Amino acid sequence: MYAIGVDIGGTKIAAGVVDEEGKILAKTRVATKADDPASIDASIAEVCKQLSADFEIGAIGLAAAGFCSPDRSSVLFAPNINWRNYPIARNVRELLGTDVPIVVENDANAAGWAEFxxxxxxxxxxMLTLTIGTGLGGAIVIDNKLVRGGFGVGGEVGHMRVVPNGHVCGCGHDGCWEQYSSGSALVREARAAAITQPERxxxxxxxxGGSVKGITGPLVTLAAQD
Ligand SMILES: [Zn+2]
Structure with a gap:
């Protein structure tokens, strides 16, 4: 029996089939539209259908870049995707017409638990895991247990305020760690630096492509390697 893991981020969905040792046997990915949750549901169902064709699937795990409900069925809020109290497990189950268990977990918790x-x-x-992507996620394991906290968001260290009156964050607060240590922060800082010091x-x-707006994270990495 195998499981499907789906990682749903602000820009892409990556999915794979794993065995009981966590070994990845097949994988696929598609782009996401962060402002259109229904199209994300449809993409998740599509990749699950693709991956189920060759394997007997006993469970599906959805790793979502958002704050997840303690019962692991919905996303309460996501800073970078338009999810508000969103019943994603139920939606995907209806699209798939399956009774295979579907569990939603915060993406950083899922990544951290895999490392653990x-x-x-x-x-x-x-253990503390930090996941650096569009945002900054965290997972905390203490005494072999994943710490979810009272509201399911105990590991969300990316939204700790580290700079009073700092950059406004997608979560509604300002000065969050994620605004200073993430792929988005890297691009914002690089564009600002390119405007103020174009000669460098x-x-x-x-x-x-000759435009500051065209600067992306991978381009900054390449420039740093040069
Ligand atoms: Zn925040």
Whole structure:
């Protein structure tokens, strides 16, 4: 029996089939429209159908870039995707017409739990994982247990305020850690630096097609490697 894991981010959905040892046997990915939750549901159902064709699936896990309900069925709120009290497990189950269990977990919790079970933290009993993507996610394991906290969002360290009166965040607060340490922050800082010091950013602006707006995270990484 196998499981499907689906990672739903602000820009893409990545999905795979895993065995009981966490080994990935097949994978696929599609782009997402962050402002259109219904199209995200449809894309999730589509990748699950694709991946179920060759494997007997016993469970589906949805890793969502948002605050998840403690019963692990819905996303309460997402800073970077238009989810508000969104019953994503039920929607995907209806689209698939399946009675296979579908569980929703915060994406950083899912990544952290994978590291704890099979990865770099498998010898540890206490662990903090940080996931750096569009935003900044966190997962905390204490005494071999994933810490969800009272409202299911105990590991959301990316929304701790680290800079009073700092940049406004998608969560509605300002100065969140995510606004200073994430892929989005990297691009924002690089664009601002390229505007104020264009003579130092010639290569980067060139690689971005001559426009500061064309600067992306991967281009900044390439420039740093150069
Ligand atoms: Zn925030």
């Amino acid at each position: 079970q099979y990865g770099v933290a498998r010898e540890a009993s206490n 950013a010639l290569t980067l602006i060139d690689a971005a």
